[in-house]
Amino acid sequence: MIDIHAHILPDIDDGPKDWVESEALCCAMVSDGITDVIATPHQLGRFGNESCQPIRQKVDELNQKLKDSSVALTVHAGAEVRLDERIESLLDEEKILTLAGSKYLLLELLPEIALDITPLIGRLLSREIIPIIAHVERYPYYINSSKSPDVLSEAGAYFQVTASSLVGTFGSSVQAVAWHFLRDGNVAVVASDAHDTDYRNPQMTRAYEMIQHNMGVELADILCCQNPRCILNSEPLITPDQTFSSTANTFFS
Numbered sequence: 001m002i003d004i005h006a007h008i009l010p011d012i013d014d015g016p017k018d019w020v021e022s023e024a025l026c027c028a029m030v031s032d033g034i035t036d037v038i039a040t041p042h043q044l045g046r047f048g049n050e051s052c053q054p055i056r057q058k059v060d061e062l063n064q065k066l067k068d069s070s071v072a073l074t075v076h077a078g079a080e081v082r083l084d085e086r087i088e089s090l091l092d093e094e095k096i097l098t099l100a101g102s103k104y105l106l107l108e109l110l111p112e113i114a115l116d117i118t119p120l121i122g123r124l125l126s127r128e129i130i131p132i133i134a135h136v137e138r139y140p141y142y143i144n145s146s147k148s149p150d151v152l153s154e155a156g157a158y159f160q161v162t163a164s165s166l167v168g169t170f171g172s173s174v175q176a177v178a179w180h181f182l183r184d185g186n187v188a189v190v191a192s193d194a195h196d197t198d199y200r201n202p203q204m205t206r207a208y209e210m211i212q213h214n215m216g217v218e219l220a221d222i223l224c225c226q227n228p229r230c231i232l233n234s235e236p237l238i239t240p241d242q243t244f245s246s247t248a249n250t251f252f253s
């Protein structure tokens with residue numbers, strides 16, 4: 001599997017504190033069946049990181065350490081970019097990163113308020129940047145059903161759901177919303193959003209097995225393998241069609 005969203009770089013956000021923790025998380029990813037990971041430290045928001053250079057530098061250093069330790073994981077540079085009015089100008093200035101240099105931008109919405117970002121989505125698409133909404137199942141306004149993210153997908157954004165949400169790590173409400181979005185055919189990619197080897201560990205294999213069990217191996221492959229590879233290669237994503245919805249196990253309704 002390829003993981004397009006993970007916090008694996010040391011001392012840059014709320015992920016690993018140092019190289020020891022960073023390498024331990026990389027080993028956990030290999031054990032979880034991941035061959036390639038896009039490092040996506042937070043950019044903008046409370047962590048700042050308004051520069052690409054430290055991220056690229058740490059990715060290069062981590063790849064060298066993994067090679068020296070014979071850990072079979074390739075790390076690519078990316079970011080989880082918090083919604084900010086400066087996103088377009090920072091893209092122009094090359095201060096924020098897309099996913100592995102592709103046309104896909106991992107965009108984290110504000111947890112407190114559901115802003116109408118359809119104009120921003122349109123402007124990003126017009127410059128051939130395709131937003132992927134990070135962990136769409138974890139925003140409070142989507143969990144309590146006061147808002148629907150459908151308007152974002154209709155505007156051209158894709159959705160990422162987090163593996164551990166499907167497994168149940170964040171509780172039954174988040175789990176139910178995550179499976180609801182999957183059944184609706186609205187999710188393009190599953191990623192770990194791993195931060196550590198404990199509570200926020202990768203969980204990709206368990207999520208893959210649950211999707212396979214509930215909705216079939218074809219969808220599990222699209223969400224955990226094929227679309228992540230498309231993102232890595234900057235290719236068009238496969239859109240899960242509604243046939244998966246009709247075959248979905250209703251256990252998580």
Ligand SMILES: [Fe+2]
Nearest residue numbers: 005007080193
């Ligand atoms: Fe994240």
